[in-house]
Amino acid sequence: MELDLVVRNANLPNGQKGVDIGVADGRIAANGPNLDGQGATEIDATGMLVAPPFVDAHFHMDATLSLGRPRLNQSGTLLEGIALWGELKPIQTHDEIIERALRYCDLAVSQGVLAIRSHVDICDDSLLGVEALLDVKKKISDYIDLQLVAFPQDGFYRSPTAEQNLIRALDMGVDVVGGIPHFERTMADGAKSVRALCEIAEKRGLHVDMHCDESDDPMSRHIETLARETQRLGLQGRVAGSHLTSMHSMDNYYVSKLLPLIEEAGVAAIANPLINMVIQGRHDTYPKRRGMTRVPEMRQAGIAVAFGADCVMDPWYPLGQADMLEVAHMGLHVAQLTSRDEIDWCFGAVTETPARILGIEGYGLEVGCNADMVVLQASDTIEAIRIKAARLFVIRRGKVIASQPRQITKLSLDGRPDSIDAADYAPTEGA
Ligand code: FE2
Numbered sequence: 001m002e003l004d005l006v007v008r009n010a011n012l013p014n015g016q017k018g019v020d021i022g023v024a025d026g027r028i029a030a031n032g033p034n035l036d037g038q039g040a041t042e043i044d045a046t047g048m049l050v051a052p053p054f055v056d057a058h059f060h061m062d063a064t065l066s067l068g069r070p071r072l073n074q075s076g077t078l079l080e081g082i083a084l085w086g087e088l089k090p091i092q093t094h095d096e097i098i099e100r101a102l103r104y105c106d107l108a109v110s111q112g113v114l115a116i117r118s119h120v121d122i123c124d125d126s127l128l129g130v131e132a133l134l135d136v137k138k139k140i141s142d143y144i145d146l147q148l149v150a151f152p153q154d155g156f157y158r159s160p161t162a163e164q165n166l167i168r169a170l171d172m173g174v175d176v177v178g179g180i181p182h183f184e185r186t187m188a189d190g191a192k193s194v195r196a197l198c199e200i201a202e203k204r205g206l207h208v209d210m211h212c213d214e215s216d217d218p219m220s221r222h223i224e225t226l227a228r229e230t231q232r233l234g235l236q237g238r239v240a241g242s243h244l245t246s247m248h249s250m251d252n253y254y255v256s257k258l259l260p261l262i263e264e265a266g267v268a269a270i271a272n273p274l275i276n277m278v279i280q281g282r283h284d285t286y287p288k289r290r291g292m293t294r295v296p297e298m299r300q301a302g303i304a305v306a307f308g309a310d311c312v313m314d315p316w317y318p319l320g321q322a323d324m325l326e327v328a329h330m331g332l333h334v335a336q337l338t339s340r341d342e343i344d345w346c347f348g349a350v351t352e353t354p355a356r357i358l359g360i361e362g363y364g365l366e367v368g369c370n371a372d373m374v375v376l377q378a379s380d381t382i383e384a385i386r387i388k389a390a391r392l393f394v395i396r397r398g399k400v401i402a403s404q405p406r407q408i409t410k411l412s413l414d415g416r417p418d419s420i421d422a423a424d425y426a427p428t429e430g431a
Contacts, residue, residue, distance in 0.1 A: 001030060006037030007373065012365060013381050014368065021050065023371040024276040026397035031367050043393055049376045050386055051347075051365050052392070053114035054324035058209075058270045058308025059244050061118035061136070061146075065100040066092070068312035078121075078279045080371035081316035082153065082183075087297075089124050097132035098139075104312065105140045108322040110402045111116035112374035113306050114144055115360050117209065117308075120164040121179055123144035127330035130169045138231060143396055147358055148208050151178035157194040163196075170204060177201040179210035181222040181416065182246070191225045198229040201238070207359065208239040211271070213246035216280055216289055220246035222259055237267035240357055242308070244269055244293035245280050255294065256391050259301040261267040269298050272310035273331035275317055295335040299345065304356035307331040307346070324350035325388040332385065339372035347381035358423060371398035378407055 005023040012019055022030035022037060063085060075207050106419050108116065120133045130148075137146040150169040152162040156179055168178070179197045182192030194210070201208045208230075223241045230239045241262075248257060262269070271293050273277040273427040280291020298305050305329045312320030320326075332338065337346055355363040362370035378389035394402040 001036070003029060003037045005036070005041045005043070005046055005371070005395070006035055006376065007043045007395075009044065009046040011045075012050060013049065013051050013344075013351070013377055015258060015380070019050075021365060021373070023156050027289045027362070028365060028369050028371050030366050031365065034159060034313050035233070045375050047176070047379055048392065049378050049389070050370075051381075051384075052190075052351055052355070052378060053375050053396075054112050054113040054350050054371050054414070055306075055354035055358060055360065055363075056108070056309050056322075056324060056327075056350075057115050057117050057306040057357055057363040058107040058114050058272055059118045060311055060314060061104060061116070061133055062097055062120050063088075063314040063316075064104045064312050066315070067318055072318070075282070075316055077276060077282050078316065084315040085153065089128075092128070094132050095130055097129055098136055099374055101136040102132060102139065103145055104322065105136070110391065110392060110404070111322045111324070112376075112394045112402075113322055113324055114372055114394070114396055115147075115355065115358060116144055116361075117147040117149060117176070117354075117358050119209075119211070120169070120174065121147040121153040122150045122157045122169045123152055123154040123162050124324070125161055125165060127165060127169060127172070127351040129390075130145055130172055130174060134173055143401055145358075145360060147176060147294055148174045149178040150174045151211070155183045155185070156197065157189050165389070166197075166202070170179050170200070170206070176207045176209050177204075179208070179212070180214075181210065181225070182213050182215050182217070182220050182271055183285050187219075187221065187427045190222050194222055194225045195229055195365060196423075197236060198226070198239070202233040202235060205400075206238075207409060208235065208336055209242055210240075211243055213239040214243035216249050216283065216291060217246050218249040218251065222249070223267075224261065225268055227258075227261045227267045228266050230265040238359075239265070240268040240270050243269040243272060243276065245276055245291045246291055247293045248280070248291050250421050257295070259298060259303065261295075262298070268295060268306065269295075269305040270306050270308050270354070270357070271331065271335050272308045272327075274320065275310040277330065277334060278317060290334055292331075292334045295331065295339060295367055296342075304357055306357055307349045308354070320414050323388060325385055328385050329388060349386060372396050
């Protein structure tokens with residue numbers, strides 16, 4: 001078999017070791033020990049974890065890297081963030097949004113993030129952000145699968161033109177229907193918006209991903225409506241509820257009834273641990289709620305749960321670096337998912353699970369999948385999260401699109417010497 005690239009002797013996320021991954025024509029052509037790779041480029045991944053790429057299921061690319069413009073968020077609350085974003089929208093330009101988004105995409109690629117679902121605000125009538133991110137989506141398609149969600153930041157009903165703007169955005173090519181029911185003026189308006197948005201998705205054959213119950217209000221009930229509407233309209237497997245932070249504060253009896261409904265409806269959950277930790281619980285004194293949704297309980301209930309980055313250096317979050325291992329690291333701390341099995345599951349929450357939620361085709365390391373993968377300087381998924389492992393090689397459709405030298409400061413559990421020269425890990429042509 002003619003191969004273009006062989007990644008040798010890899011450890012896989014499922015625990016297999018010593019696996020050669022052979023690539024031809026941008027796809028994984030073979031997978032096993034001792035592949036004959038004559039003439040192919042070789043990457044020696046001995047003892048290294050080779051994983052399919054990271055997937056960020058929840059992001060805001062129209063706002064990223066805008067930190068400080070026009071000013072900083074002083075209170076740290078969601079509401080000041082929304083107000084600040086409202087000040088930035090009228091003064092930013094198409095080119096500025098594109099420049100920031102492309103800079104972020106460069107960073108994401110270097111971190112091995114090759115699929116992103118980004119919400120894009122549709123509440124300004126010019127749809128500047130939509131136009132800009134549709135351009136970005138085209139420009140980066142060789143590197144990143146970018147899905148866009150039509151997001152009515154100021155409220156589908158609360159903002160007078162959001163309804164028509166959302167339809168315009170979908171007509172322009174935005175992929176997914178978004179929402180923000182907890183930001184509508186009343187609980188009834190929120191529920192009505194969930195119904196209307198799900199009907200739009202059903203008519204157009206689209207996915208739904210709503211910011212849902214992103215508050216500390218124990219009585220917020222929009223995820224219940226979202227799950228029920230998913231069942232009513234036959235949208236199972238196409239709907240995600242993002243944030244779901246109110247679930248942290250809900251009554252336990254109510255949650256015991258709610259989780260089976262979400263599972264039966266095939267609705268996925270996307271938690272955003274970095275952001276949830278800094279935004280939620282801001283009205284509390286002590287004890288202060290953590291404000292992340294009930295991840296272990298949803299996992300136990302059989303609900304697909306992914307972790308997203310949400311924000312990097314924008315009106316809501318002053319830090320971040322497109323590092324999904326950092327996101328998983330925070331997620332496992334907040335949710336107290338510290339057994340070996342649970343930490344490994346957290347790795348899946350930034351790779352396979354969001355890939356499934358987003359419906360990314362050809363994702364994985366099996367024969368026939370797209371040859372997209374990341375060679376990590378770690379021996380397994382747990383070590384990768386622990387040390388936020390260096391991405392030695394990021395590979396897209398069989399080509400190395402980013403690489404970095406092996407880090408010498410991060411010690412491995414297995415005591416493997418860290419004295420190997422980075423040059424040993426450079427790909428060798430025609431070996
Ligand atoms: Fe968000």
